[in-house]
Amino acid sequence: MRVAIVGSGPSGLYAVRSLLESSTTVSIDVFDRLPAPYGLVRYGVAPDHPKMRTVIRVLRESFHDSNDVGFFGNVAFGRDLTHRDLRDHYHTVVYATGTQADRTLDIPGEDLAGSCSAREFVDWYCGHPDTADRDFDLHIGQVAVVGAGNVALDVARMLAKGYPEIATTDVPDRVLRALRTSEVTDIHVFARRGAAHAKYTPIELREMGKLVNADVLVRPDELVVDADGEARMAASRQVRQNVEMLRDWSSRTPEGRPRRVHLRFLRSPVRILGAQAVAGLVVERNEPGDDGRVVGTGERESVEAGLVLRAVGYRAHPLPDVQFDPVTSTVPHARGRVLDETGRPVPGDYVVGWAKRGPTGVIGTNKSDAAETVASILEDAPRLVPPPYQAREHLRLALARRGVRFTTWPGWLRLDAYERELGRAQARERVRVADRQLMLDVSDDATP
Numbered sequence: 001m002r003v004a005i006v007g008s009g010p011s012g013l014y015a016v017r018s019l020l021e022s023s024t025t026v027s028i029d030v031f032d033r034l035p036a037p038y039g040l041v042r043y044g045v046a047p048d049h050p051k052m053r054t055v056i057r058v059l060r061e062s063f064h065d066s067n068d069v070g071f072f073g074n075v076a077f078g079r080d081l082t083h084r085d086l087r088d089h090y091h092t093v094v095y096a097t098g099t100q101a102d103r104t105l106d107i108p109g110e111d112l113a114g115s116c117s118a119r120e121f122v123d124w125y126c127g128h129p130d131t132a133d134r135d136f137d138l139h140i141g142q143v144a145v146v147g148a149g150n151v152a153l154d155v156a157r158m159l160a161k162g163y164p165e166i167a168t169t170d171v172p173d174r175v176l177r178a179l180r181t182s183e184v185t186d187i188h189v190f191a192r193r194g195a196a197h198a199k200y201t202p203i204e205l206r207e208m209g210k211l212v213n214a215d216v217l218v219r220p221d222e223l224v225v226d227a228d229g230e231a232r233m234a235a236s237r238q239v240r241q242n243v244e245m246l247r248d249w250s251s252r253t254p255e256g257r258p259r260r261v262h263l264r265f266l267r268s269p270v271r272i273l274g275a276q277a278v279a280g281l282v283v284e285r286n287e288p289g290d291d292g293r294v295v296g297t298g299e300r301e302s303v304e305a306g307l308v309l310r311a312v313g314y315r316a317h318p319l320p321d322v323q324f325d326p327v328t329s330t331v332p333h334a335r336g337r338v339l340d341e342t343g344r345p346v347p348g349d350y351v352v353g354w355a356k357r358g359p360t361g362v363i364g365t366n367k368s369d370a371a372e373t374v375a376s377i378l379e380d381a382p383r384l385v386p387p388p389y390q391a392r393e394h395l396r397l398a399l400a401r402r403g404v405r406f407t408t409w410p411g412w413l414r415l416d417a418y419e420r421e422l423g424r425a426q427a428r429e430r431v432r433v434a435d436r437q438l439m440l441d442v443s444d445d446a447t448p
């Protein structure tokens, strides 16, 4: 069976593994719009979390020579490759495209310079090719972060850490320079609900308490736990751990470290201040309502900020020729089988990861998620229609004829070695290359 996987992040590559582990003979091609593989493992996991990236060791095994697995990087579905192309070359197409866009706050001032999604900031420090020309001016005193999920903590932590803590990471050189000269002193992280409703996980929260360069400040009067919060604490150890940690911090005296992370609760953003660029954020105090909801009190406060990062979740874009549910921002499916507008499965089309279940869960969640989809594929396999063209070479030629400069697995290994070599000179494990052209040049199969 020939299988195309669109997206080389953890969900796509766990699907590859799951297919290889089955007793069916498979020939798989993995496509990615970026020249390098690994999706959010490379471009989402924070640079100071190298342990989380060790999953790469598992994911790359699929590309071992003994498996019939190809990689086509720098190939965008919908631009370089159509649904028709895929159906002409593969029995099965698995969409592992994740979420490409961000939720917005829809408040005045959101369009000001210096108001961005946390994703843009994450892309920047992870060396994403889409932000290779982007720079963040950190000669500002204060930053406001909106949201109480792990992404909010990631960006707050990266801003709070001192240069020595970042200097060993693999951030691109220009990011390291910006963080070295950062004048940020205060990072305000606003949760619209209470502490028992924060989405971040205790492991990530605990790290904030271990920052050598920053104090964590929590206000005791904001740690009100309502009835719904009490129920959540009783039901979940993680919620209890979060609230207990926050209570502990709220009773501590700050140690006078150079930076401060203010974890604020029951505060909704209502307006971003500034003329041309962001100057601050106005938040409204909320009171706990029913069922975990909050009610605005009308009482407002503003904080100065030269940068406002919204970390309020991701959403997906519809994929060309693939059904999309704009309400859940996912591809409608039944156990991974893509459904058409009448709710019937589209033969040969499948979905995994965030495109399937929305932007939730950790990297490992994708393993069971992919296994479910692969089980559906294997069940349907006897009924799948063979494609007219089954040779990988045929697709390679089609892409080449269109002038698509795609990268390959050996090309990625060259880029990987190149980044490690750059790192060696600075006693870092690697230095990310963000420039797409350079990524392509280094990955080029013609390069000796």
Ligand code: NAP
Pocket (backbone or CB within 6 Å): 103, 104, 105, 146, 147, 148, 149, 150, 151, 152, 154, 191, 192, 193, 197, 198, 199, 200, 204, 268, 269, 311, 312, 313, 314, 359, 360, 361, 362
């Ligand atoms: P998330 O966990 O869904 O958190 C989004 C946050 O934004 C919530 O606190 C939400 O509050 C808040 N929010 C949404 N709309 C808002 C609005 N209009 N105004 C104010 N606040 C608003 O999303 P995420 O942080 O982007 O993370 C996505 C996924 O990646 C999660 O599964 C996360 O665990 C995972 N992740 C994991 C790691 C890690 O393991 N280290 C790192 C990064 C990301 P409400 O709850 O009130 O809606």
